[in-house]
Amino acid sequence: MTMNSTNPKVDFYFNEIRKWQQELEQLRTIALGCGFTEELKWGVPCYTYQNSNIVLIHDFKEYCAFLFFKGALLDDHNGILIQQSKNVQSARQIRFTNVREIFDKAPTLKAYILQAIEVEKAGLKVAFKKPEEFAMSTEFQNKLDQISALKTAFDALTPGRQRGYLLHFSAPKQSKTRESRVEKCMPQILNGKGLNDV
Template identity: 30%
Template sequence: MSVYDPRVDAYIEKAAPFAQPVLNHLRELVHKHCPDVEETIKWGFPHFEYNKRPQFHMASFKQHMAFGFWLGGIMADPLGIIQKDEKNAAGSLGKITSLKNLPSDKVMAQYIKESMKLTDEGVKVKKAPKKAATEMEVPDYFQEALNKNKKAKAAFEKFSASHRKEYLEWITEAKREETRLKRMEQALQWLAEGKPRHWKYQ
C-alpha cells in the first residue's frame, strides 16, 4: 500500500506554479505503477522508496524541475531518455519545464516498473571508490579570521580535507570583495556551530 508524506504535499505547494502540475503528475505516476512506494524527504527533496530502497526522486527549481532514477545508470533505457551521472549509478530525465517535456505515461510506467524489477532482483549500485581530497591552502585573510574565532578555528581544523575545501572554494571563488567578506562571515558562523558548508542538504 502506498505511503504518502504530508511534507511532499507542502513541498509541491511551495513550488513555482508552473512546476506544481508536473510534480503532481509524476507523483501520481509513481504511486499508480509502484503501489508499495513510500514517500519521504531527503536532502530537502521528495524521494520515493520501494522495499526500503530509494527508487525515484524529484525536485523543483526556479526555472525547471528534475525527476531521477536511483538505478538509472544500470537500467536498460531502450529509448535513451535517461541522462546518466558519471559519478554514480543514478540518472535523470534532464531539465523539465512542463508536462510536454515528460515521456508518455506509457513510457514512464515502463521505466518505473523496470526500476522496481531491478530492486526485486536485488541489484545494488556499486559505489565508485572515493578519491582522497587534495588539501587546499588557506588564504592569509581567512586564516586571520579563523585565529580570531576559536570555535570556528577548532571546527575547521577537525573537518576532513574535503569539508575544508568546500568552505575555501566557496570563499575564494567570490568575484567581489563584498561577496567574499559576506561569505567569510557566514562561514565563521557555521563553523562556530560545527556545521559543514552544505549542512542544509544533509
C-alpha cells in the same frame, strides 16, 4: 510492481504546487507504480526502497524533474540524465517542461527507476572526490597557514563538510568576496560545524 499508496504527509506538496501540477502528479504516479515508499524529505516528495533514497521529485522555475540520488551510477543509454552543476558528484536529473514528455518517456523512466533500485540492492557507492582534489582558495589557505587552530578544526571536519567549505570559498570571482566568506565562516569551522549546520 504494485501501486503503493500516497502518503498524506506528502499530499500538501502536490496540493500547493501551481506551475507543474499535471507534470508532478504524473511523476508521482510513475514513482508509486514502482513499489516505492513515499516520504517527505527536504520539503519535497522522496521515494525510497527499503529505507534508501532512490528518487525525488522537485520543481524549478524552468522545469520539473526526477532526481536520482545515485544517478552517476546509472547506465544513461538514452542520454537523458543531467548533472545539475560540475560540483554535483552523485545525483542526476531527468527534466521535463510538459506532461506529454512524461507520458512519452514513462517506460524509459520506469526502466531507469528499476535500474536505480538494482544499484541500491547491489550496494554500489559513488566514489566521491576527496576534499584535497577540490580547489582551495588562496584566501583560505593563507588563514590555515596563519591560524593553526583553524587548520586543526578544518582537518577534523567530515569530508563532506570540508568539500562544502572549499566550494563556498572558491566560488566568488573577487578575492575580497572570497576573503569575506572565509572570515564569516571561521567561527563555525572552529566550532566543528559545517557550512549549513545550525
